[in-house]
Amino acid sequence: MITLKSSREIEGMRKSGAILAGVHLGLRNLIRPGLSTWEIEKFARQYIESHGAVASQIGFDGYKYATCISVNSEVAHGIPRRGLNLKNGDIVKVDMCVEYDGYQSDSCWTYAVGKVSAEIQKLMGVTKKALYLGIDQAVIGNRIGDIGHAIQTYAEDENGFGDIRTLIGHGIQPSIHEEPAIPHYGEAGRGLRLREGMTITIEPMIVTGSWQLATKVVPHDTWRYYVTADGSPAAQYEHTLAITKDGPKILTSQDSKADVKYL
Incomplete structure (x- = not known):
């Protein structure tokens, strides 16, 4: 079911999103070669809980952790691992959800570990711009296909990267996964029409190779996560x-220049 949120509810989600954004800002200084992904999990959980919030991925579909951490060709749903230390040239995606006073937020960011290749730098830049091109289309009266079309055209047609089809964005609030589905590919002018008060995530996953995915199982566990089928690196933002009468309002803003126009 799709619910339209009041200005009070949107403000509550913004407060939740500010806590989540604070984690990402802290990770900019924390992530470095040699760091264990478990240290990322510990930092995120401590930050969230110290701000009176809850890491709302914990317990969702049986998940055990505050963060999903995916490295290099891991696309999504990777878990924090004590034995996985980051290396120079890696990229790591950190995805998390926060609940504060009953309000949800969800955001993923990609981080370069040390010095990365020119190809990885381009991948990160294209993926981040694809996110904001999708956000530009999130206005009253547009359709969901307008979001996906903007992302797909930029990532695939203009830059020759792969645009993941299997994993998509979604509505959010009161739970972390609500209707509608928000694909990052599609046809302009097609799909559900966007209405004032809708709250959604846009989260393109872009790869240097094929968009086809495979799954792996965590050793000594039953948790499955996604990797690129051809081993190519992936980025996500x-x-x-x-959706407001004044245009899209980012609720997980880190106050970057790209965010400013939406505040």
């Missing part, structure tokens, strides 16, 4: 946003 995600914001939670509200």
Whole structure:
């Protein structure tokens, strides 16, 4: 079911999103070669809980952790691992959800570990711009296909990268996964029409190779996560946003220049 949020509810989600954004800002200084992905999990959980919030991925579909951490060709749903230390040239995606006073937020960011290759730098830049091109289309009266079309055209047609089809964005609030589905590919002018008060995530996952995915199982566990089928690296950026009469409002803003126009 799709619910339209009041200005009070959107403000509550923004407060939740500010806590989540604070984690990402802290990770900019924390992530470095040699760091264990478990240290990322510990930092995120401590930050969230110290701000009176809850890491709302914990317990969702049986998940055990505050963060999903995916490295290099791991696309999504990777878990924090004590034995996985980051290396110079890696890229790491950190995805998390926060609940604060009953309000949800969801955001993923990609981080370069040390010095990365020119190809990885381009991948990260294209993926981040694809996110904001999708957000530009999130206005009252547009359709969901307008979001996906903007992302797909930029990533695939203009830059020759793969645009993941299997994993998509979604509505959010009161739970972390609500209707509608928000694909990052599609046809302009097609799909559900966007209405004031809708709250959604846009979270493109872009790869240097094929968009086809495979799954792996965590050793000594039953948790499955996604990797690129051809081993190519993947990047992801995600914001939670509200559709408002003044345009899209980013609720997980880190106050970057790209965010400023939406505040």
